[in-house]
Amino acid sequence: MGAIKPVSSQAEFQAEVLESDKPVLVDFWAEWCGPCKKVSPVLEELATESDAIVFRKLDTDANPEITREYQVMSVPTMILFKDGQPAQQLIGAHPKAAIRKFLGQ
Known part of the structure; x- marks a missing residue:
């Protein structure tokens, strides 16, 4: 539980997302993205409410290979x-209730 840790490399993505024994929500975002800035505090809140799901952030500009691999065409994409x-995938900024429903909480 706590703040969402950024994933900054292919090796980190492999270890913290693909090899996780828990479900992991990855927030694909970009610094210039207004809707990303709106959804970020909502995800921070959700991350503190449950430890059943691991939350991670991935800067699409800094990680173009991973972004392409998962065919992320717009941000935010979760x-x-x-x-x-x-x-599962959720595209765009959504209210907390919609993201919670997406996560099955």
Whole structure:
């Protein structure tokens, strides 16, 4: 529980997302993205409410290979990974209730 840790390399993504024993929500975002800045505090709140899901952030500009690999075309995009595989995707800024429902909480 706590602040969302950024993922800054392919190795970190592998270890912290793909090899996690818990579901991981990855927030694909960019510094210049206004909607990303709106959704970020909502995700921070959700991250403090439950430790059943790990929350991570990935800067799409700094990590173009990972962004392409998961076909992220717009930000914010949230991908929920389960057992190392993308299970669900939510595109755009959504209110807390909608993100909570997406996560199945």
